[in-house]
Amino acid sequence: MLPSSVYEELGLGSIREKVLAGERLSLEEGLRLFECPDLLAVGALAHHVRTRLHGWTTYYVVNQHINYSNICVNGCRFCAFSRRKGQPGAFELTVDQILEKVRERLHDPITEIHIVGGCHPDLRLETFERLLSAIRRIRPDVRLKAFTAVEIAHFARLEGLSTRQVLERLRAAGLDMLPGGGAEVFSPRIRGLLCPEKLSGEGWLQVVREAHELGIKTNATMLFGHKETLQERLEHLDALRRLQDETAGFVCFIPLPFQPHNTKVDDARGTTGVEELKTIAVSRLMLDNIPHLKAYWVMLTVKLAQVALHFGADDLDGTVVEEKIGHMAGADSEQALTRWELERLIAEAGFEPVERDSFFEKVSGERGGANADTAKERGAA
Template structure:
């Protein structure tokens, strides 16, 4: 049980009362939480909410990540993954290449195939439809979580059709869910400085809204720890919360700690572990209508992700197998974890490992 006297001494008694009563926090509450010098106090509030929602369960998934190309027209300043066409290090998988990657893991009990890539200038929508159909043919029981809202908008622009038509065609080809990437921070100021060519924050929300209305659920993310302010983080979280009130389409939120290597953002040293844990906790507290919070071990490291389970996170992601985006930006975590390793990490953290699919249905 939370000790309200402790929070009163910290000047956060009213926030503690709201959490205990299940009331919604406002922007000012969020600012006070970020300003609180006691990260354990903030974490305890988030852990109270996490336990109320999920008990002692910590979820994981047997999944496979496939990045089909890093060729991208956007050129985001913070991105170490993207390359221009013809540039050294650029790659593009053929439909056969994607199938070969699936075959490499054909004996693994994978329930989720995660597919994302850069906004390629030339690939037609039919390329992506073919990939979805081939994945479904090879793994008929697996769910496909593919293409961020940014990619969906890019496909529509390339094809000269609406994002709604893109979503309908991809759904018909086998798409089950959208991942949450590309949200970054919605602030127009930040996007003007770091990713001016990218889909706007409002555009990201609109594509997500459209997907939800078509019955396609999605995740949501926030890339933090670069040039954004605390207020801009909170505005991002509130925008997600408002859309979730409207659609109930977000399944999981993933705070992504900015990786500092191999990009054009200067003078940023990256987040400390304390900042990562506090951001996870505040996200859990502000996003009262999003059921799940992910500790993405690829960017947090396995050890900090394990601790994050006490700061509001209830999901440890999964086996991953081959992740390029975070690692090209300097993430020094492993490329993959086995089921046994995931369950051991979760148990050693004091939680019950629960295998899930992308919709958090128990496997």
């Protein structure tokens, strides 16, 4: 933490005191943090909260991402991933092809399989039930994290079911958790500009509320850096915070910087490193009831993700492999990292690497932590 005089000079003295006392920040205080010109001062506050919650631990997961199709009826302006059926670049994996991808990595000690795709006009719920059940038979010990709230609502429309019924059927087939995608920014103004065909922000929150009520944990995301205002970012964070007060079902928050390449967003500017780090820090400070914050290296790049660990993030995601959504929008990060590479990145940043599962439960045994001594050597500064 920087000296109190620094925060007094920046007009953030009262915010510093609330952070030290563990008190909730208001949206107005969040705006003052966003507008603060001193990135390091804001980052130091977030780092204080991060270390209060997690010490010097930084988590990672050995996981596998599978995108089953990019064929989608929504046509979001910011999405470089989606295609209409029959368009060049459109793809759709069969159940057998997905299962082959799972079998290809049977030699890896994966604890999580992450499955998402577009809102396909023809794929029915039974297909996904069959897929989850088959993966569960092949890899009975993995956590199946699959289908955004947007996909759940799409399945419900296709089948004439309620979203709760869809969630119940997928849970019975083996679903453990929902990822946090599709949240974007909840602002109706932004959704009208960028994704008018997509599930509304209120709809996203309702599907996630139902998942939590059924005992299905979820993550949450925010796609930032396109056309939203700082106030709209803060209102998004506040909506997540209020739902977490109600359900306590969010495990991790993932701020996602907008990737402007190959999208249909006019005057797309993309984010800067300063904007990304400040958004991560303010998110950590505002989301006082969501335990974990991820520096998603796929969109941040591994180098900035390392820095983000000092700005409030306590998780570096995982090995991933074959991520398509961010990369089709121009992300220039690697497609995959090994466990050794993840541990090295974490340790070099001064933290202790700990392998986790989807629920941030520590993976037992001697797996992980090979570079922990590096982190311990830097002391408790």
